[in-house]
Amino acid sequence: xxxxxxxxxxxxxxxxRLKKITKVLAEEGVNILAINIASSNGFGVIKxxxxxxxxxxxxxxxxxxTVSLNEVLAIELVxxxxxxxxxxxxxxxxxxxxxxxxxxxxxxxxKAFLIVxxxxxxxxxxxxxxxxxxxxxxxxxxxxxxx
Amino acid sequence: MFxxxxxxxxxxxxxxxxxxxxxxxxxxxxxxxxxxxxxxxxKLSIKPKDITSLKAMQKLPLTTREDLRLNYPFGMLxxxxxxxxxxxxxSGTTGKPKAIFFSKKDVDRAADLIARCLIMTGVxxxxxxxxxxxxxxxxxxxxMHYGAEKVGVLVIPAGPGNTKRQIxxxxxxxxxxxxxxxxxxxxxxxxxxxxxxxxxxxxxxRRAYLGSEPYSEETxxxxxxxxxxxVYNSYGLSEMNGPGVAFECMEKDGMHLxxxxxxxxxxxxxxxDKLPEGEKGELVLTTLCREAMPILRYRTRDxxxxxPGKCKCGRTHRRISRIIGRSDDMIIIxxxxxxxxxxxxxxxxxxxxxxxxxIVLEAYDQMTVRVEISKDLFDGRVEHLVNLQNEITExxxxxxxxxxxxxxxxxxxxxxxxxxxxxxxxxxxx
Numbered sequence: 207x208x209x210x211x212x213x214x215x216x217x218x219x220x221x222x223r224l225k226k227i228t229k230v231l232a233e234e235g236v237n238i239l240a241i242n243i244a245s246s247n248g249f250g251v252i253k254x255x256x257x258x259x260x261x262x263x264x265x266x267x268x269x270x271x272t273v274s275l276n277e278v279l280a281i282e283l284v285x286x287x288x289x290x291x292x293x294x295x296x297x298x299x300x301x302x303x304x305x306x307x308x309x310x311x312x313x314x315x316x317k318a319f320l321i322v323x324x325x326x327x328x329x330x331x332x333x334x335x336x337x338x339x340x341x342x343x344x345x346x347x348x349x350x351x352x353x
Numbered sequence: 354m355f356x357x358x359x360x361x362x363x364x365x366x367x368x369x370x371x372x373x374x375x376x377x378x379x380x381x382x383x384x385x386x387x388x389x390x391x392x393x394x395x396k397l398s399i400k401p402k403d404i405t406s407l408k409a410m411q412k413l414p415l416t417t418r419e420d421l422r423l424n425y426p427f428g429m430l431x432x433x434x435x436x437x438x439x440x441x442x443x444s445g446t447t448g449k450p451k452a453i454f455f456s457k458k459d460v461d462r463a464a465d466l467i468a469r470c471l472i473m474t475g476v477x478x479x480x481x482x483x484x485x486x487x488x489x490x491x492x493x494x495x496x497m498h499y500g501a502e503k504v505g506v507l508v509i510p511a512g513p514g515n516t517k518r519q520i521x522x523x524x525x526x527x528x529x530x531x532x533x534x535x536x537x538x539x540x541x542x543x544x545x546x547x548x549x550x551x552x553x554x555x556x557x558x559r560r561a562y563l564g565s566e567p568y569s570e571e572t573x574x575x576x577x578x579x580x581x582x583x584v585y586n587s588y589g590l591s592e593m594n595g596p597g598v599a600f601e602c603m604e605k606d607g608m609h610l611x612x613x614x615x616x617x618x619x620x621x622x623x624x625x626d627k628l629p630e631g632e633k634g635e636l637v638l639t640t641l642c643r644e645a646m647p648i649l650r651y652r653t654r655d656x657x658x659x660x661p662g663k664c665k666c667g668r669t670h671r672r673i674s675r676i677i678g679r680s681d682d683m684i685i686i687x688x689x690x691x692x693x694x695x696x697x698x699x700x701x702x703x704x705x706x707x708x709x710x711x712i713v714l715e716a717y718d719q720m721t722v723r724v725e726i727s728k729d730l731f732d733g734r735v736e737h738l739v740n741l742q743n744e745i746t747e748x749x750x751x752x753x754x755x756x757x758x759x760x761x762x763x764x765x766x767x768x769x770x771x772x773x774x775x776x777x778x779x780x781x782x783x
Contacts, residue, residue, distance in 0.1 A: 212733070214734075216726065216738070216761075218761075218762055244735045246738070246739050247760075248760050249738060249760070249761045251735050251738070270764075270765055271763070272726065272731045272763050273731070274731050275733075276732070276733055323733075
């Protein structure tokens with residue numbers, strides 16, 4: 207199981223914040239593979255999966271953003287009805303609680319991954335180790351691998 | 354109508370002569386019986402005999418809130434403990450409170466001043482006054498209560514809150530007069546509205562006294578229109594007896610300050626220089642009739658001006674404007690005194706909070722505390738941030754007794770504060 211990291215950025219819920227963040231990524235030539243925005247009571251947390259994760263993290267930090275980096279599960283979804291159901295069933299059986307989830311699609315719908323943010327990543331990885339699941343393989347799916 | 358017509362309509366000349374006579378007594382009383390004042394006078398090489406005119410009183414030192422705190426609990430007392438009959442304290446939320454003592458005579462005089470205010474606004478013996486201010490250490494309710502009893506009206510000592518019961522009392526006992534804070538009046542209006550009640554048809558209200566918080570003419574108009582009543586502005590502070598220091602007559606054009614009981618000055622809060630009538634500055638008050646606790650040139654921290662000219666009502670006691678602001682950092686919200694330092698103390702006790710914060714006050718006494726989160730403790734979890742937000746809200750509520758809205762901000766978004774003043778942004782248009 208390769209590690210996949212997600213960047214989380216704290217942001218006030220107001221116009222222009224996403225623009226500022228993505229400007230930094232654009233200037234550094236970082237490609238965004240997936241994005242998720244969760245907002246609550248006037249603030250939000252923006253999550254990215256990018257190709258050059260470490261670089262993006264450092265640059266955002268330098269620019270003064272409130273940012274953190276953490277590992278997530280990236281489980282491959284089969285592109286047919288019931289694809290997500292199978293994965294959800296598996297997670298449910300293992301009693302893995304999903305903190306946050308979103309989808310990463312690569313190669314024009316050739317491959318889709320469910321990005322799952324869990325409380326205890328190591329435990330989740332252990333629980334899913336022997337299951338019939340395919341995980342994101344960074345070196346295969348991202349060209350300039352820095353993940 | 355007048356309660357004490359002779360004194361309320363006394364000529365300016367006679368009033369000033371009376372003020373000077375009483376000022377001399379007060380100064381001598383303070384010098385003789387209050388070591389704090391005696392020391393203060395000697396430092397400035399002043400003797401009571403130097404106060405030969407009202408003008409000369411500017412030689413006297415200013416008394417500050419801090420002086421009262423430092424002399425807590427008994428330091429400002431000018432009589433023996435046997436002679437005092439009542440204690441009030443003024444919300445000393447940071448450190449020590451201020452103790453305010455009343456002798457029997459003081460209680461009676463304060464009641465007389467309230468009686469003047471009530472009669473001045475048309476109250477009669479058959480009126481029913483529902484007193485919705487807080488009873489207890491706060492002077493607001495009790496001082497009004499005694500004055501109203503003195504006039505002979507029926508007083509309902511309802512205290513604040515429990516709005517449905519308030520409404521029932523108002524209906525059952527045909528309340529004609531309310532005493533409450535402007536924010537509670539607005540809240541009461543919204544509850545009545547939601548209950549489908551029409552204050553003009555379903556109640557017997559004639560007037561309300563609004564005090565203890567600053568509010569605007571627009572708010573007065575709004576409240577008057579909704580309830581179909583006359584609203585009179587009331588000014589007082591615990592250090593000066595509480596309510597009844599200054600009060601509006603039926604002209605509703607400024608509050609008559611009872612100058613036979615207090616000498617008022619308006620000063621520049623920066624330089625301490627006395628300002629002329631019509632200019633805004635800090636209101637400074639000297640008690641003239643207080644036995645238990647005379648206070649000389651007390652800095653109220655309230656910004657107002659003296660309204661020049663005579664009032665049509667015939668009273669010769671000059672009027673002050675609404676309180677335009679405060680020259681310090683204390684916040685009054687929903688009738689509760691809050692100091693930014695209290696909020697700071699709570700915030701700084703929470704790890705995930707960074708140094709900077711801001712307090713924003715908006716219409717209807719909405720309070721928002723804007724907090725920068727700590728970069729180092731950010732882990733990307735929305736849930737953790739929501740928990741943090743709830744934790745801050747709850748801790749603040751239990752400290753300041755008002756539930757604020759809490760906004761989480763990115764570090765570095767707030768202007769770096771150079772003084773306490775920039776911490777508080779008061780957008781209230783009340």
